[in-house]
Amino acid sequence: MRLMMIVPNYHCGGMEAVQGPLMNTGPLFAASAALKAGHQVSFLDCTAENLSLDDCMARIGRERPDIVGVAVRTHLANEALRIVRETRRRFPNVRTLLGGIHATFMYREMMDECPEIDLVIAGEAEVATGHLLDALEKGAPLACVPGLVWRDGAELRVNPGAGPLKDLDGNRPAYGLIPNWDLYRNHINGERSAVVQFSRGCVQKCRYCSQWKFWDTWRACSPQVFADEVSMLYHKHGVRYFLMADESPQADADAWKGLLDALIAKDLKDAVFGTCARAKDILRDRELLPRYAQAGFRLMLLGAEFTANKTLKTVNKEQRMEDTELAVRSIQDAGMIAMVDIMLGWNNREDEVKETLENLGGLCADYVCFFWTTPYPWTDSYKELMAEFGTAPAYDNWNFMTFFGKGIDQKKAERELVKFYVSYHFSPSRFFKGWFGGPLPRRKLYRQMFRLGVRKSLAQLFPRLSGLVAPKSGQVNAMHYCDPRHRWLSGSHMADEA
Ligand code: B12
Ligand code: SF4
Structure with a gap:
């Protein structure tokens, strides 16, 4: 067939x-x-x-x-x-x-x-x-x-399903089907990139998360199989940026250590890895973090989500803001870049957005990214969030960039976000630490990402400049998005029994 x-x-x-x-x-x-x-x-x-x-x-x-x-x-x-x-x-x-x-x-x-x-x-x-x-x-x-x-x-x-796939080693992605690797030149280091996956699933059960129910149990392929695959992508297809598709790749300490050893043994010079990580795994691995950097990990993405510990508890996040702050510092001390995700709009209130931005002052992340709460129909928090938000946009707009609720004026809030971006990322201490602190690979990457951020922000603020300031590759320049062309639908999309 x-x-x-x-x-x-x-x-x-x-x-x-x-x-x-x-x-x-x-x-x-x-x-x-x-x-x-x-x-x-x-x-x-x-x-x-x-x-x-x-x-x-x-x-x-x-x-x-x-x-x-x-x-x-x-x-x-x-x-x-x-x-x-x-x-x-x-x-x-x-x-x-x-x-x-x-x-x-x-x-x-x-x-x-x-x-x-x-x-x-x-x-x-x-x-x-x-x-x-x-x-x-x-x-x-x-x-x-x-x-x-x-x-x-x-x-x-x-038909009844087969359950979570056990043989991850025997079912690797068919990268050979990709017709043109130059389509995937990333913005982080400008090189060819690949999305790779070591593990599936997460050991936590956050109430807003769309992922853990899909993968069910946590599993990983063997570190050697993963390292061989990465090495093949590096040598055969010239890939230099690897983004991990994993939810919590460090969940099993031994498996993760095995993966770092296997990657270090491959000695893939200039390879840059980006991955999500849970703050608690980073804190567990504080001694091991230099090995992360040695293996090529440069970009660590932490899901802080909320700055209020009370909200973190409500959503079952099993972490406190202090954990994220400490994890960020540990990542930076080990010579890597710490990016932090923050979710806005959970309570459908403008004062919550303001409070979140104020609370972020103490967090020394290299980059902060904001997403709007998006209640996927099969998540635990879907019904309560939809009861609060009332309406949902067409599916095209379920993208973390569109806010469903009426309690926050998204355009106004995003103007505040742009101001926050500028004051946060241009604060003299953060600027000097990022630009001149840490080992060379970290500084190089930071500077590259910083320049990109400036160009993107200019394109966002002054769309007419985008031809001049935005990168030539890729279709997307704006950091924020709310597409008025899409119809707003009333009614809910109820989860099925799958
Ligand atoms: C890497 C990644 C990205 C990368 C690459 C995107 C891309 N082109 O895939 C980047 C950073 C660019 C990105 C951007 C976005 N992403 Co993203 N991303 C991921 C991430 C971390 C990994 C995706 C992945 O490779 N998974 C591994 C594969 C193996 O899993 P899978 O796709 O589910 O595939 C399995 C099955 O679903 C099935 N399957 C999949 N496709 C098909 C097709 C057929 C025909 C069949 C039979 C089976 C099948 O078989 C596979 C093997 O079992 C996931 C989280 C996750 N772990 O999945 C989020 C995720 C997919 N992203 C998500 C979102 C919302 C976005 C953005 C909208 C966010 C934003 N505004 O920036 C954009 C959209 C970009 C776009 N143009 O589509 C959501 C989607 C939620 C949802 N319910 O649909 C996820 C799940 C994260 C989350 N927190 O919930 N993303
Ligand atoms: S830690 Fe991340 S992946 Fe795991 S359940 Fe929570 S949000 Fe989902």
Whole structure:
């Protein structure tokens, strides 16, 4: 069978503006078993190539696949439906398949709304995609494909899933499907980049988080397999920036230490790694942090989320603001850059935004990034947040950049955020520490990111300058986003029983 994996085109600023155009590895992982079973798979990243729907259809027309598989995260859902509908209209014999976190939890809503969707794989898709293509090729019953949602006449059948994938070593992403690595030149060091994954899942259960329910249990591949893969990307494809897709890669102290040793043994000069980390793992590893830097880790992203310890407790975050502050200092002392995420709007109140900005004064992070609270339908806090916010925007705007509530004037708040960015990142002490402090690799990267931040902020404040000041690669320049073109919908999107 010929499967064509498609990433819908989507740009919204935010992390793409900071990190640059990075690949969606979901379909690459999902393709692994299918390739091993001898099926043909291709990969079309409409985001990286900034392709219109027509361009996307032209590619399908050229490749003539038997089945089109579309990656669906929440912000991609509407564009995914457009692709599916247009595929059916232009190529009636091509089957349509969806996968990804949004399709996993919201398949019923999607399939009810769009009869052109033939199939959905719910959950981790490595094993199921292989089985599905085998079954379609042999005309075998679809009931045997784990986690598959399919149409049996007018009925929707939901096959039991296989559970979390255990064999991570045996199901590595098919990076070989990437047609052009230059599409993924990041903004951090300007080099080719790859999104890589060591572990899946998280050991915490934050109430707002959309991730831990998807992955269920925490697991990792073996450090050697991961290091070999990274080394292959470095030597064969010239990748120099690696962003980890993991939620909490350091959760198992021994596995993480093994990974650092394996990477150090590879001696990948100039390789830069960025990863999320929990403050508590950083504090546990304070002695080990120089080894992180030695292995190439330069950019550590901490989810501080809230500055008020009371809110952190309410959301089950299992960390205090003091932990983040100490983790930030420890990361910097070890010669790495500490980025911190803050979530705004939880209480739908302007004074909370103001208080958060005031409380951040004591945090010495190199960069602070803000996101608006986004209540995904399958999260524990969804109902209470929606009761407060009342309305939800169209899925295109579920992107952490759009605030759902009426209690905060987003435009006004973002003007305050820009002022905060300038005063925080240009404070003389922070500026000198970042620009001149720590070892050379840290200083170099800091300066590069600082210049980028200045250019992006100028483009944000004075859009007419963006042609002059913004980087040439990538489609996105604004750090903030609120797209008035999208319709605001009333009503809620209820979680399904997936
Ligand atoms: C790396 C990353 C990025 C990178 C790269 C983005 C990219 N192109 O993928 C950057 C930094 C640019 C980024 C930006 C954004 N991101 Co992001 N990102 C991630 C991160 C950390 C890893 C993604 C990943 O590679 N996962 C590993 C793969 C293997 O998992 P997977 O995609 O779920 O794939 C599996 C299954 O879902 C399935 N599958 C996936 N696709 C398909 C397709 C088919 C056909 C099939 C059958 C199966 C299938 O099979 C895979 C293997 O089992 C995730 C969190 C996470 N751990 O997933 C957030 C995450 C995907 N991002 C998220 C968001 C919201 C964004 C932004 C909107 C934020 C912002 N405003 O900046 C932007 C959107 C950018 C864009 N253009 O789409 C959310 C999405 C939430 C949701 N419910 O949909 C996540 C889940 C984080 C979160 N906190 O909730 N992101
Ligand atoms: S620590 Fe991060 S990944 Fe883990 S549950 Fe909380 S928000 Fe989600």
